[in-house]
Amino acid sequence: MQKIAILGGTFNPIHNGHIHLAKQFAERINADKVLLIPTFKPPHKTVKDFASNNDRLQMCRLAAKETNFEVSDIEFRRKGISYTSDTLKELKKEYPNSEFYFISGEDMFLTLKKWHEPNTIFKLAVVCAAPRSSDGMRSLLNYAGELEKVGAKSLIEDIKYLPISSTMVRNAVKNGKNIEKLVPIKVADYIAKNNLYLERKNGY
Numbered sequence: 001m002q003k004i005a006i007l008g009g010t011f012n013p014i015h016n017g018h019i020h021l022a023k024q025f026a027e028r029i030n031a032d033k034v035l036l037i038p039t040f041k042p043p044h045k046t047v048k049d050f051a052s053n054n055d056r057l058q059m060c061r062l063a064a065k066e067t068n069f070e071v072s073d074i075e076f077r078r079k080g081i082s083y084t085s086d087t088l089k090e091l092k093k094e095y096p097n098s099e100f101y102f103i104s105g106e107d108m109f110l111t112l113k114k115w116h117e118p119n120t121i122f123k124l125a126v127v128c129a130a131p132r133s134s135d136g137m138r139s140l141l142n143y144a145g146e147l148e149k150v151g152a153k154s155l156i157e158d159i160k161y162l163p164i165s166s167t168m169v170r171n172a173v174k175n176g177k178n179i180e181k182l183v184p185i186k187v188a189d190y191i192a193k194n195n196l197y198l199e200r201k202n203g204y
Helices: 016-029 053-065 074-078 084-094 118-124 136-149 166-174 185-193
Strands: 002-009 033-038 098-104 125-129 154-156
Touching: 002 016, 002 084, 016 033, 016 098, 016 154, 033 053, 033 074, 053 185, 074 084, 084 098, 084 118, 118 125, 125 136, 136 154
Parallel strands: 002 033, 002 098, 098 125, 125 154
Antiparallel strands: none
């Protein structure tokens, strides 16, 4: 069975922290493929300064070219609220002989039992996370133990956290700062060329 690492998110925009996390997990599980899946409508949060679906998809594709990752628009095509359980069910049909490793951030991992159809997620994927706080590793391992009691498989890795966020990138753009150390070069060029995240370009 091939191993597929999956990293989803609003990617508004995708940044080097995302790429670093996906690379590290891909190396540690010896993944055959890494899928980046931009969210159509996130169920967990409201995002300000939301770039268009096309812009977010194109930025992911530009980032993927530099990493040999692949990008799936599966949640854009499905529309509606982007539930991970629905995405995994569709991916299982597309890649029936694959083992999925679903990568999440520390905060989101610690809420997995509250997600939509969590048992479906646990059935279809190994859930992965890395700490982003000083006490994060202990919290993640404790929660992973709770998840195992309900049948989940998890992988917790102590991966160095890059202190970058999409909010940080958007604010830097608004303030006229250079973002080439925060996002892939081609993504920085795309943001500048298309005037993304400037005050007059907010919204859809």
